[in-house]
Amino acid sequence: MKEFKFPKGFYFGGATAAYQCEGATKEDGKGEVIWDKYLREQGTINPDPACDFYHRYPEDLELCKEFHINAIRVSIDWARIFPEGEGRIEPRGVEYYHKLFKKCHEEGVEPFVTLHHFDTPQALQDKGGWLSQEMLDAFVEYAKFCFKEYAGEVRYWITINEPTSMAGQQYVGGTFPPAYKDQFDKCFKAEYNQNLVHARIVNAYKEAGYTGQIGIVHALQTVYPATDSEGDKHAAELKDVLENKFYLDGTLAGKYSKHTLALVKEIIDANGQQMIDIKPEDEKVLLKAAKQLDFVGVNYYFSKFMKEYHGDTEIIHNGTGEKGTDVNRMKGVGEEIHPKDLPATDWDWIIYPQGMYDQLKRVYDDYPLVHSIYITENGMGYKDKFEGEDKIIDDTPRIDYLKQHMEEVAKAIEAGIPVNGYFVWSLQDMFSWTNGYSKRYGLFYVDFKTQKRYAKKSAYWYKKLAETREIPP
């Protein structure tokens, strides 16, 4: 792409998430979150010390400055502040985030702060998690506490990171604790509750008169039919409603369309389960929030191609990086297939940059209340090789991936879609929830033994992009 320059003020960021990078899971009075117990039981991933961001954030933020990265996505680990999810407050946790935000500002790095990035306090999960009113009310209280406490330090808030991944993996895919499978009714109920509590939090933020911005982050995978057949087209619609549209309607339109609800019912019916209740009074809350929402964050990694499928659900997650091992067939939805001509990562994520543009266009065209978009995550999992202190880590495939996706962002901006920033997932290497430490995404390589950081080739590429606001070759 020639002669495109990203607008002045565009954020070139790096993304992180508390539990994946902080480590220190037992330090300073932090309470347990759902992953502590689950990972202990699984015995596969040790969340400590991750990349030790809890202690090494100053170094990471200095690297941001050095590499012209002017924004960072961080999340607050709810259980650092409320160890039981509600009630008692842990001052050391509160203080930690003050120090983190202060350092961000000292280095000229704007923090975009997520309140919930998959790390539900265990105490609240024990009470029913996203399905319980107590958890929802506690979430609102925790959010209000953070708004008040960090008002002078945080200008960009994100309520929930990827509610679709959360509910989908907790109740259908079975890879997020408590790892239930095939419970489509509970999945949609959790989705419904997430949309609603997000709306309550947005409304509370606005009612309190804060001057910052508040948004939500959605994982949006663009879904295409594998062929032109009616069956495949319908499977794509069903998958889209399960993974994207139910959330987009709830949070960006403030109303579920009749078509959306009909598709939801079709999925739930096909699985012999009970359709969820949609309450008119809840839709008032959703609409009020959608009208006040400042931005939507889009996490885009891959697209999906669907074939019609009428068997039972069979999901095999490729958590090892052994290409070709992923299987995803859902009863009442459809089967994901891998078109032969499209490349994929070692974890079977189909690389399809055009899907990024199509999704941005869809969000902007179909949801007229949307007026500001950030790409809050985009990046490539890769088995980076460290070949010695004096050799640069050559992650050219990641550079190609980032470049192709940045070109789609540029195309979207040129088409008038208001994309105001982009965050690479991830700033530095950390662990992946279901794939462990070998699936690296960082611009900065982390030696997990010494915790030393090394800029990869992609970090230099990104630096040039951020410095010039032009996509380097």
Ligand code: BG6
């Ligand atoms: C997003 C999450 O789903 O994708 C991140 O917000 C996550 O937390 C990232 O790590 C990459 O996913 P994975 O499964 O490869 O770690």
